[in-house]
Amino acid sequence: MTQGAKIWGLHLLILVVVFAAQFVLPSYHMTNLARIMVLAVFAMGYNIAFGYTGLLSLGHALFFAAGFYAMGLPIWHLGWLPLPALIAGLMVGGLLAGAVGLLALRTAGVSFMIVTLMFAQAGYLTLLYLNTWTGGDEGFVVARTARVLGGLDLATDTPRFMAAFALFACAMLVCLWLVRSPLGRVMVAMRENEERSRMLGYDPFRIKLIALIVSGVYAGAAGAAYGMLFGYVGATFATIQYSILPMLYVLLGGAGTVLGPFLGALLMFYLIDITSGYTDAYLFVVGAALVGLVLFAPKGILGTLRERIAPWLP
């Protein structure tokens, strides 16, 4: 078996397992898995920017919220149908990432983190300021009638799971293709040594901007899907917490691995879900777990696995 076949086979197997999970999981975990898949798409987008291209952003909540609101607001105010609203969410996420990237990519390192954080905070405050149109901090409900796509009622368990799975599968396969493509290799080159890449004739600004736009499309798609599948749009999802979460998912699962964001989102979701049943200080437990990770597996779970057992893992 060639390495390519092994890689594609593994990822397709994971997709089959996730798809089959709906037939054995109880209702509670089935809905959780739908949430995790959408959040994993958000984290995959973050991983393209951070894990593969080395862009440590603190502003991805802005791109998630862009998709969230670009889907929700036209439905609320203009009565749009779900499909164009979802497409709008995906596109606005990418457009906003491009616009932010044009400015923020003039900086690097810590400056890039601060500039992206500032943009995200400005976006959050804008949502609060335009309360009349956005619903502000309270947010708004996405009408049940606007959540029927192609005859499927996305407010019911199985269609919601299928929609989340479709998005997740597309996102994962595109990500896998991207990181194995020449463009993906150049993205990694940017992360590893930007100056050497420039010397070889690549334009770092252009490559990083493309990576950020793709990342924004992922975040926007995840935001639009989350609002559509779970029926709520609100400014909480634009707070800095939602810039940190995908970073944690990626760090936990393994930065620069295709499956890492999903694994990280899955583990983090259940870490909070389970520990919150035992202690109020569940975020302390999450923090302790992350400290342990940094100490003993700084490359994340799959990053460590790749280092020690499976160097072929993309």
Added chain:
Amino acid sequence: MTQKLIGLAPSRRAVLKGAGAGLLAAGFAAPVWSQAAPVKLGFQLHRTGIGAAYGRWYERTAQAALKEVNDAGGINGRPVEIVFEDDGTDPKRGSEVVEKLVSQHNCDMIFGPLFSHVVIGSASRAGELKVPYLVCSEGFHVASGMLNRWTMQPGITDVRAQVSSMAPWVLENLGKKVTMVFPDYAFGHDHRDYFTAAVEAGGGQVIAQIAVPPTETSFTRYLPQIPNDTEVLYHVMVGPAVLTFVKELGEFYGTGAKPQIFGFIDSLEAVDTASPGLEFLEGTHFWEGHCRVKQPDASEHEVAYRAAVGVDDNGASVSDAKDVSTYAHMFSVWETLHIIKAGMEASGYQSPADRQKFVEAVEAMSDMPESLAHVQGNKVFNGKTHQVFGHQFISRVEGGKLMKVHTTSIEDGMYPDAVDYTTQSF
């Protein structure tokens, strides 16, 4: 010595008799509990996050109400259990908690959340799961028609009614020219819109509206915007910066002339009004949903409720005088649990298959007389809008304590229906 031991030691026959009698007594004492599965209620609790101060007292109130209900025979002869799940005062987690309470803990229904964004973020999921979701939020979002037929607010009057009912007394007793200071997001905007409308309807005038961004930690640059001819300063700041706001307001006016000051107690819930630095509040007025300090005319039900929850006459915990309660709001938890009991008994609720009957039974409710079930006072429930209306209180700070000076009528807060949920399908 030996005789004494023998005399005290029970014989085998006596032991058997005693054990038998004990078993019989135990059997007769709890004949229902041993037969019936408990009614399981889910409580969506703000145990952590920005709502934690409320959550702590909401949990205590729920526990006290649970004990009272169980001591009185439970619901439909069944004992009642409450499963508490922390939502972190976060709408994403809130929705997940609704799912967990229903699908994993198999709760019959859910109640308890306060913060509006959590309620709005969770109500959709409750509607999808077709589970009654009784909120203690005081937001206008229920009566506005934004939510769904499974979501109800039968335990506390909403902010629109609260604000509207304050205006007549404020205009008549404090002044007609009002300046409003409020946080620049949805909660503040509700106050801005509804109080302004009520002031104008009452012949007064809002001469300035000062919106403060939620990120502010100091307010000195906003205070000079208060017009000199302001007769009443209306403030409804919330969050960690509230104490700074009050202190800076005191420094701004100093010992000179100042307007009458009227605020919402939301600013100072769980805060001792006699705290150092808050002397400036002396003589100012506050809205209270339920009087924190035990009033001379407190009803027997109010007194019993206060004792059951463990609140002293000043509104603090009986075990820690510094642990001030969120008294103006937490009665809603007590009353909501009693409405759940009344609704379940009226509908003959036996299992989740009867959830729709329960909603219809609550929708059919109207007058709720003051009683141990409605300790804050009598109320009127509007089954069409799923919203209850009750009396509101205006208190004055006297000697660091909030003393009631006015009780609004229920009619003062009523407004035209914006929705008829009973026409919506389940």
